Amino acid sequence: MRHFLFEEKEYRIRASFKRRREPDAMRELARLMRGGRSSGGRSADLRQNCVSKMNYSGSFEAHRVQLENYLSREGTDIDGNAAALFGTETEEYRNNMTAKNFRIFLSPQSPGINLRSLAEKFIENLEKQTGYRFFWQGAGHYNTAHPHAHVLINGVDRAGREITIPRDIVKTFMRETARDLCTAQLGKRTEKDLAVEREKQLSTPRFTALDKRIKELCAGTSRVTLHGGIYEKDRISARMEALRKLKLCRYEGGGYRLKTNWDEDLKANGRYSAFLKSREHLNYSNPSSLKVYSGAAGEITGKVTKIYRTDGDASDNHAVVLEGLDGGAYFVPLFKKPEITAQSKAGEGKAPGESLAEGDFVTLKIYRTQTGRLTPFIFKKEPRHLQSMVRRNAWSGKLAREVLGGKTRNI
Numbered sequence: 001m002r003h004f005l006f007e008e009k010e011y012r013i014r015a016s017f018k019r020r021r022e023p024d025a026m027r028e029l030a031r032l033m034r035g036g037r038s039s040g041g042r043s044a045d046l047r048q049n050c051v052s053k054m055n056y057s058g059s060f061e062a063h064r065v066q067l068e069n070y071l072s073r074e075g076t077d078i079d080g081n082a083a084a085l086f087g088t089e090t091e092e093y094r095n096n097m098t099a100k101n102f103r104i105f106l107s108p109q110s111p112g113i114n115l116r117s118l119a120e121k122f123i124e125n126l127e128k129q130t131g132y133r134f135f136w137q138g139a140g141h142y143n144t145a146h147p148h149a150h151v152l153i154n155g156v157d158r159a160g161r162e163i164t165i166p167r168d169i170v171k172t173f174m175r176e177t178a179r180d181l182c183t184a185q186l187g188k189r190t191e192k193d194l195a196v197e198r199e200k201q202l203s204t205p206r207f208t209a210l211d212k213r214i215k216e217l218c219a220g221t222s223r224v225t226l227h228g229g230i231y232e233k234d235r236i237s238a239r240m241e242a243l244r245k246l247k248l249c250r251y252e253g254g255g256y257r258l259k260t261n262w263d264e265d266l267k268a269n270g271r272y273s274a275f276l277k278s279r280e281h282l283n284y285s286n287p288s289s290l291k292v293y294s295g296a297a298g299e300i301t302g303k304v305t306k307i308y309r310t311d312g313d314a315s316d317n318h319a320v321v322l323e324g325l326d327g328g329a330y331f332v333p334l335f336k337k338p339e340i341t342a343q344s345k346a347g348e349g350k351a352p353g354e355s356l357a358e359g360d361f362v363t364l365k366i367y368r369t370q371t372g373r374l375t376p377f378i379f380k381k382e383p384r385h386l387q388s389m390v391r392r393n394a395w396s397g398k399l400a401r402e403v404l405g406g407k408t409r410n411i
Helices: 024-033 060-070 090-095 115-130 167-186 191-201 209-218 233-245 262-271 275-281 383-393 398-404
Strands: 050-057 101-108 136-141 148-154 249-252 255-258 290-292 300-309 318-324 329-334 361-368 374-380
Touching: 050 167, 060 101, 060 148, 090 136, 101 115, 101 167, 115 136, 115 148, 115 167, 209 233, 209 262, 233 249, 233 255, 262 275, 262 290, 275 290, 275 300, 275 318, 383 398
Parallel strands: 290 329
Antiparallel strands: 050 101, 101 148, 136 148, 249 255, 300 318, 300 361, 318 329, 361 374
């Protein structure tokens, strides 16, 4: 460097010079003194957190059930009574109902949010962003650990236009708007709030920033060894122990060996809260073989061994765990109560609308709807057809052997 402090001297950095790393505690103190800035220099996001999700349906009956039974059901209001509806006048909403409908779920992290105000201002912002004027109904539910709001939007607006909500609005605008509205009510999060959030990251069954760091430490392998020079070693060690308890890694030879696709399992559990738990209820398959069914595996035939409601009170989403005759295990997300689909072949199928039951043998196929949504169809499979399928495909797993032995009764 030349002309440093106006001196005509030349300064050279020794080739042996190494930047001294600050201890973890010192780095954390420096971060706090910077006003919550991360080690990368970016300001921490101090806005309130709020989960936002949206599903849609083309069923008039499902729309009616949402309005009349789900939103205002008993025991969901803050006083333990039926939740009160707000939004469009209820009778006006009913008179304009169509089969198409959108369901939005807003769950603030803080319990101090006024849910009605949140929903009303959320709809106001969404109308400005999309140009629609909605027929909508909302309700606040207080019967879970996290009070939350449900918003139901009719598929046709006040001008008679069919509503379409682009993906970027669902993925980004809704989440950011919900966070901004919660922050407007309560103000920004404090350092204490951030500390609590950092603590929760250690044990949450979802993919976190710490897990990104663990992937970097793996360097393309499945092994993590924690040595003295690792930044935030104590936090990463605590996270690895949490992953071990989730059966996503094991400790061996002085380090951790991560399960194949451990990160994908965490991401799946973030989308479907029952995913990791469902491994405990597999009867015929290796828990490590469980994966979210996306249709890539094609047609699957097997036994329904568990049916879940994936979001608790968040929505009417369900999931089916199907253990295949091929030895695989599949977690199948559904956006309505699981039902058997009618099939024309003699000896297979039930009437549409009949509920699926644990222990049923079914064939699962996936179809793409006109809107591009992948939708699984579930067809009843009679036991007499199963043995020939097993022999024809030379399947040899536990379920396949049970079928060949004639044990096809419900579990």
